[in-house]
Amino acid sequence: DAGVIQSPRHEVTEMGQEVTLRCKPISGHDYLFWYRQTMMRGLELLIYFNNNVPIDDSGMPEDRFSAKMPNASFSTLKIQPSEPRDSAVYFCASSYLGGDSYEQYFGPGTRLTVT
Amino acid sequence: QKEVEQNSGPLSVPEGAIASLNCTYSDRVSQSFFWYRQYSGKSPELIMSIYSNGDKEDGRFTAQLNKASQYVSLLIRDSQPSDSATYLCAVKRGESFQKLVFGTGTRLLVSP
Numbered sequence A: 001d002a003g004v005i006q007s008p009r010h011e012v013t014e015m016g017q018e019v020t021l022r023c024k025p026i027s028g029h030d031y032l033f034w035y036r037q038t039m040m041r042g043l044e045l046l047i048y049f050n051n052n053v054p055i056d057d058s059g060m061p062e063d064r065f066s067a068k069m070p071n072a073s074f075s076t077l078k079i080q081p082s083e084p085r086d087s088a089v090y091f092c093a094s095s096y097l098g099g100d101s102y103e104q105y106f107g108p109g110t111r112l113t114v115t
Numbered sequence B: 001q002k003e004v005e006q007n008s009g010p011l012s013v014p015e016g017a018i019a020s021l022n023c024t025y026s027d028r029v030s031q032s033f034f035w036y037r038q039y040s041g042k043s044p045e046l047i048m049s050i051y052s053n054g055d056k057e058d059g060r061f062t063a064q065l066n067k068a069s070q071y072v073s074l075l076i077r078d079s080q081p082s083d084s085a086t087y088l089c090a091v092k093r094g095e096s097f098q099k100l101v102f103g104t105g106t107r108l109l110v111s112p
Helices: none
Strands: A003-009 A010-013 A020-024 A030-039 A044-049 A053-056 A065-071 A073-079 A090-096 A109-115 B013-014 B018-026 B032-038 B045-050 B054-059 B061-066 B069-078 B085-092 B100-102 B108-112
Touching: A003 A090, A010 A020, A010 A090, A020 A090, A020 A109, A030 A073, A044 A065, A044 B100, A053 A065, A073 A090, B013 B018, B018 B032, B018 B085, B018 B108, B032 B061, B045 B054, B045 B061, B045 B069, B069 B085
Parallel strands: A010 A109, B013 B108
Antiparallel strands: A003 A020, A020 A073, A030 A044, A030 A090, A044 A053, A065 A073, A090 A109, B018 B069, B032 B045, B032 B085, B054 B061, B061 B069, B085 B100, B085 B108
16 A cells, blocks of 8 residues: 655745645545654644544644645645745655554655745 | 753764663653654654553664653664664644654664
């Protein structure tokens, strides 16, 4: 089974442009998470969904960020307008409720550079 | 105070030695604790989880939890150069079932 899929893997854009990051979770997983990782702040949870419904978006830095999950196999994180301080690696992760252990499976990440 | 604190390192150990990685957390209601390994340029991957006080062993890895002291550690025995990575401690809060809070990680360097 394929793992979490993210696209694009790298994105370079200019300040003020709209950026859309995409994620396909592992089939059968009912939780999806968006994280941002920087050297200064580490790995931060931005938002997570359960059964396509946003549960906690308290980590979304400001109104420029939005996330959607229109169905169980697809989610987007949008930044509009983008700023240089948004430069980071953005990870998507998925998990499921049940089983003996709890694990979040991470995608390969999208490295975003805003110039 | 950060919710999950780790020494950023780098922690340098020679091949074959025991590497000891430490983590403290501030939320007393935390119930579950995890260690993720992240190689440079890669995504985090789970290597250990621990839910109750004491030790949990898995191969060369041992996780230790002390809820009274709000302390969790990871021991790596017989360290190998391939263990060189950043190790992230993560804590699951009691009131939010699936949400993890991560520390900033400790970089481990194992020299041949």
